[in-house]
Amino acid sequence: MSSINYSEKIPNNVNLADDRTLQRALEQWQPNFLSWWGDMGPDGSHGYDVYLRTAVSVDAGGWAHFDHVKMPDYRWGIFLTPGDADRRIGFGEHRGEPAWQEVPGEHRANLRRIIVTQGDTEPASVEQQRHLGLTAPSMYDLRNLFQVNVEEGRHLWAMVYLLHRYFGRDGREEAEALLDRRSGDDDNPRILGAFNERTPDWLSFFMFTYFTDRDGKFQLAALSESGFDPLARTTKFMLTEEAHHMFVGESGVSRVIQRTAQVMNELKTDDVNKLRAAGVIDLETIQRYINFHYSVTIDLFGADHSSNAATFYSSGLKGRYEEGKRDDDHRLDNQTYRLLDVTDGRLVEREVPMLNAMNEVLRDDYIKDSMAGVNRWNKVLEKAGVDFRLSVPHKAFNRQIGTFAGVRVAPDGRIVSDREWQARQNEWLPSAEDRAFVASLMGRVAEPGKFANWIAPPAIGINRQPVDFEYVRFN
Secondary structure, three states, X not given: OOEOEOOOOOOEOOOHHHOHHHHHHHHHHHHHHHHHHHHHOOOOOOOOEEEEEEOOEOOOOOOOEEEEEEHHHOOOOEOOOOOXXXXXXXXXXXXXXXXXXXXXXXXXXXXXXXXXXXXXXHHHHHHHOOOHHHHOOXXXXXXHHHHHHHHHHHHHHHHHHHHHXXXXXXXXXXXXXXXXXXXXXXXXXXXXXXXHOOOOOHHHHHHHHHHHHHHHHHHHHHHOOOOEHHHHHHHHHHHHHHHHHHHHHHHHHHHHHHHHHHHHHHHOOOOHHHHHHOOOOOHHHHHHHHHHHHHHHHHHHOOOOOHHHHHHHHOOOOOOOOHHHOOOOOOOOOOEEEEEEEEOOEEEEEEXXXXXHHHHHHHHHHHHHHHXXXXXXXXXXXXXXXXXXXXXXXXXXXXXXXXXXXXXXOOOOOEOOHHHHHHHHHHHOOOHHHHHHHHHHOOOOOOOOOOOOOOOOOOOOHHHOOOOOOOEEOO
């Protein structure tokens, strides 16, 4: 078992005790992290005892332990999957060479950029979600929020370890900057646009954890293929935690849909005003939330045509999703890929070198995965006998990055005029009225086993506990 030493100030399985210089550096960073958590972590939560999962080993069969813990006392640490001394780089110009255990000098700047960008998303999501605990729809959901938050904090530790261990002074400065930026701040915002958006309500939170944490899954999976072995091993373990975040999102939206369908059947109506008066979220509003969060998230994959993405792949820094399962030469020198473009007011396809389309390759894999979950939500509606079906919008809809930035595209993929966009925007994206209505439903439900009117209870509890278990002790 690759166990974690919890007797140390910073729990880890990287033999931190044997590297006194690194240990001192991280022990100096730790108080700054705890100060950031105190300022920007979940609002009002610091005295609660929360039923949290903590890593005790990184083996598939035994990496989690559940107990009530005060979140400021959560044992954040540094956990890598076990190494393979014979591991080889699986793609790019260095394919077949031994994986790097230290940073190759020629790739230093690009690797640092990749790690910093990934690391910046982790505290950003905690900042975006810090007020949600005040309006949790149940104690079960409050616990899930807090679990997501502490794991995002641990993912920050994962990236900071790499910066401190492998990038010297530059790495230490970047690690400090990760605590200095703030989500949505005008002067010092987070690096990626989606992580400067507000997460003002629980429907937004569920959409974020379904769509945006799914981006995390695909980015981490691509990095887990990296020729830089410490990065690959770090992100492989992060993926085990990311799966829970996506579960929170998918099951949360599913339960919202289930409750809405139940009230639609009870009242025998699909009238939006009647459903809102009954205190549930109408399906049209849920669709608009999907449109917004999906379109903001697919921008996170970057420009569709990217020389940086080509460099990252060719250099062996960042692979494709499930690289090892692909049946090609893993170099892609002569491969092409079809990208969407705009010509004479129409969407058309054009072929480009696949190396320059690596962002789009990853985005398309993400889109397939996202659509599968939306189809599972539709099964809930189908089972309830409701005819309405949810969908993801066209990939060109509401884009701010790449070929489609500023191009007005309807959810069905039609290019539309500015006039039509302005006239119909509130049909396609959440309006101020939609957000105000959803906000009006938000109010904390803190009694074990009780749930807000707008969401159904889960089928089962956490870690085989009953649904009415005391997941959070408010003390």
